Amino acid sequence: MNEKSHIVKSYEEQLLLLKDTIVKMGTKAEKQLELSIQAMVRKDLELAKKIITDDEQIDRYEFSIEEQVVNLIALRQPMAIDLRETVVALKISSDLERIGDLSKNIAKRIISIQEVISSELIKGLEIAGLKTVRQVNLVLNSYLHRDKDITENVWNSDEEIDQLTNSNMEMVLKKLETEKNQIQLTQLLFIAKNIERIGDHATNIAEQVYFLITGDYLEGQRPKG
Amino acid sequence: MKSKISAKGVNVYYGEKQALKNISIEIGEKEVTALIGPSGCGKSTFLRCLNRMNDVIDICRVEGSIKFDNLEINSKELDVVRLRENVGMVFQKPNPFPKTIYENIAYGPTIHGLVQSKQELDEIVETSLKKAALWNEVKDRLHEIGTGLSGGQQQRLCIARAISIKPEVILMDEPCSALDPIATAQIEELIDELKNEHTIVIVTHSMSQAARVSQKTGFFHLGNLIEFDSTEKIFKNPGNQQTQDYITGRFG
Ligand SMILES: Nc1ncnc2c1ncn2[C@@H]1O[C@H](COP(=O)(O)OP(=O)(O)OP(=O)(O)O)[C@@H](O)[C@H]1O
Ligand SMILES: [Mg+2]
Numbered sequence: 001m002n003e004k005s006h007i008v009k010s011y012e013e014q015l016l017l018l019k020d021t022i023v024k025m026g027t028k029a030e031k032q033l034e035l036s037i038q039a040m041v042r043k044d045l046e047l048a049k050k051i052i053t054d055d056e057q058i059d060r061y062e063f064s065i066e067e068q069v070v071n072l073i074a075l076r077q078p079m080a081i082d083l084r085e086t087v088v089a090l091k092i093s094s095d096l097e098r099i100g101d102l103s104k105n106i107a108k109r110i111i112s113i114q115e116v117i118s119s120e121l122i123k124g125l126e127i128a129g130l131k132t133v134r135q136v137n138l139v140l141n142s143y144l145h146r147d148k149d150i151t152e153n154v155w156n157s158d159e160e161i162d163q164l165t166n167s168n169m170e171m172v173l174k175k176l177e178t179e180k181n182q183i184q185l186t187q188l189l190f191i192a193k194n195i196e197r198i199g200d201h202a203t204n205i206a207e208q209v210y211f212l213i214t215g216d217y218l219e220g221q222r223p224k225g
Numbered sequence: 226m227k228s229k230i231s232a233k234g235v236n237v238y239y240g241e242k243q244a245l246k247n248i249s250i251e252i253g254e255k256e257v258t259a260l261i262g263p264s265g266c267g268k269s270t271f272l273r274c275l276n277r278m279n280d281v282i283d284i285c286r287v288e289g290s291i292k293f294d295n296l297e298i299n300s301k302e303l304d305v306v307r308l309r310e311n312v313g314m315v316f317q318k319p320n321p322f323p324k325t326i327y328e329n330i331a332y333g334p335t336i337h338g339l340v341q342s343k344q345e346l347d348e349i350v351e352t353s354l355k356k357a358a359l360w361n362e363v364k365d366r367l368h369e370i371g372t373g374l375s376g377g378q379q380q381r382l383c384i385a386r387a388i389s390i391k392p393e394v395i396l397m398d399e400p401c402s403a404l405d406p407i408a409t410a411q412i413e414e415l416i417d418e419l420k421n422e423h424t425i426v427i428v429t430h431s432m433s434q435a436a437r438v439s440q441k442t443g444f445f446h447l448g449n450l451i452e453f454d455s456t457e458k459i460f461k462n463p464g465n466q467q468t469q470d471y472i473t474g475r476f477g
Contacts, residue, residue: 003475004470215462216462
């Protein structure tokens with residue numbers, strides 16, 4: 001729907017600011033995720049440390065969005081599309097915060113892995129990781145451009161990440177039986193699981209964006225998370 | 226939901242000018258229906274159709290069918306006094322009679338012959354004022370003049386007067402527009418109460434009030450009923466772009 005502007009300009013500006021903050025927060029979360037995969041592949045500890053310190057920026061965005069949403073509800077009493085815009089922003093921001101947090105957690109685990117890990121395992125995690133980066137990127141685009149088709153695509157592709165995660169975990173578990181660097185391998189299990197959960201958050205966001213655009217809920221069973 | 230009033234193809238003209246265009250709407254029994262829309266779109270005109278108040282406007286002409294239960298409101302044979310006994314009205318500006326608080330309420334039941342004794346009348350005055358959440362404020366001054374009350378009290382007095390004759394339907398035209406938030410909340414609470422026994426149609430310019438008090442909402446624009454649906458649907462996800470533009474403040 002191509003919306004007209006509000007008669008009250010300051011209200012229009014507040015809603016645009018909210019949307020803009022979500023996009024900025026999303027862009028940062030996506031970047032953090034992408035870098036955490038990169039840090040893992042290159043075993044780049046400096047980069048991993050930077051991811052950990054940068055996470056605070058995402059928390060600040062979340063706080064700002066919460067504040068904006070509470071103000072909009074208290075002072076503007078948004079209706080219809082504006083109400084959905086406001087409520088959905090709050091939910092998306094909490095999913096983005098989780099994505100940031102899980103990316104930070106990947107970075108922490110990379111730092112604690114000290115030995116060389118078989119490149120085959122890392123490759124599998126990289127594939128799943130890049131797939132989730134793409135999911136997050138797509139869902140943010142669907143939010144920015146109000147594109148219902150993209151949200152549905154994102155929602156439907158979550159299963160692929162689940163499958164990649166399952167096979168990654170199987171690989172790690174097999175290695176665990178024969179190798180002695182068990183603590184390191186366990187870290188990889190957690191990384192695999194983190195990637196899967198990030199995929200779930202992208203799916204949640206897709207559901208929110210779909211509701212934002214249509215006022216309806218996505219049909220059918222959620223892909224197994 | 227059983228329908229209490231059913232309008233079909235209603236057109237209203239003031240002289241040459243058409244104020245309502247082919248309006249069809251079902252007003253559910255013991256429900257609150259809110260009518261919203263920009264100034265001049267025909268809300269009050271429609272409300273007045275429901276108790277034949279347009280009769281008193283010389284140049285006004287009403288076409289189409291409006292059924293109250295099975296009674297045709299627009300029929301020439303209709304007993305208008307009986308109709309208005311069953312369809313009460315509360316206006317934007319409180320308009321108590323220049324008489325005592327007691328007499329304001331007692332007038333209706335008396336002329337409609339609803340009471341046999343002074344005691345019965347006292348009871349009706351008390352219960353009507355109680356229902357309108359005014360009793361505690363006026364019980365010691367029932368014989369003071371009604372116009373001496375505050376605006377919010379006067380409005381509740383008018384509501385008490387309207388319900389004193391136990392109409393099945395109550396029409397309210399912007400009943401809270403002159404009231405403070407507390408008096409407004411009291412009237413909204415009263416509307417909630419009243420809908421257990423009455424069918425209510427309320428015109429309001431406050432979107433949040435329409436959302437708070439009603440189960441159904443109709444959006445009028447330029448004499449057309451653009452959208453009529455559950456209040457939840459209208460305020461969460463209206464089906465019509467014009468409705469959305471209006472309720473979100475994007476009109477014009
Ligand atoms: N007595 C009248 N004589 C001539 N035209 C009238 C009369 N009453 C209303 N109208 C016209 O009919 C149209 C609808 O008026 P109405 O009062 O029903 O609007 P409304 O939706 O109640 O507006 P508001 O929100 O301002 O009360 C307007 O164009 C108005 O000018
Ligand atoms: Mg009016």
